[in-house]
Amino acid sequence: MNLVERTLAPTPKWFKILRTVGIALASVGGIIIASPIALPVGLVSAAGYLVLGGSIISVVSQTAVKSEEEPKANP
Numbered sequence: 001m002n003l004v005e006r007t008l009a010p011t012p013k014w015f016k017i018l019r020t021v022g023i024a025l026a027s028v029g030g031i032i033i034a035s036p037i038a039l040p041v042g043l044v045s046a047a048g049y050l051v052l053g054g055s056i057i058s059v060v061s062q063t064a065v066k067s068e069e070e071p072k073a074n075p
Contacts, residue, residue: 001065003063006063006065007062007063009065009066010065010066011061011062011064011065011066012064012065012066015061015062015064016061018057018061019057019058019061019062021054021057022053022054022055022056022057022058022059022061023054023058024054025050025051025053025054025057026050026051026053026054026055026058027054028047028050028054029046029047029048029049029050029051029052029054030047030051032044032046032047032050033047033048033051
């Protein structure tokens with residue numbers, strides 16, 4: 001299964017929630033970084049880590065696929 005097939009395959013519910021949280025974290029970090037007022041350096045650095053972490057969470061969550069395991073028959 002290549003990357004394109006993985007991203008287009010069905011995603012489990014937990015990973016959909018995790019993907020949404022990751023996108024929200026990255027968005028909050030981007031808003032803080034793009035703020036027009038002067039912010040403390042520590043806050044801007046933390047916002048950079050929010051963007052990085054949120055992006056990674058979103059990408060990993062998007063590539064998780066729902067496995068279609070066949071039920072095992074008991075003899």
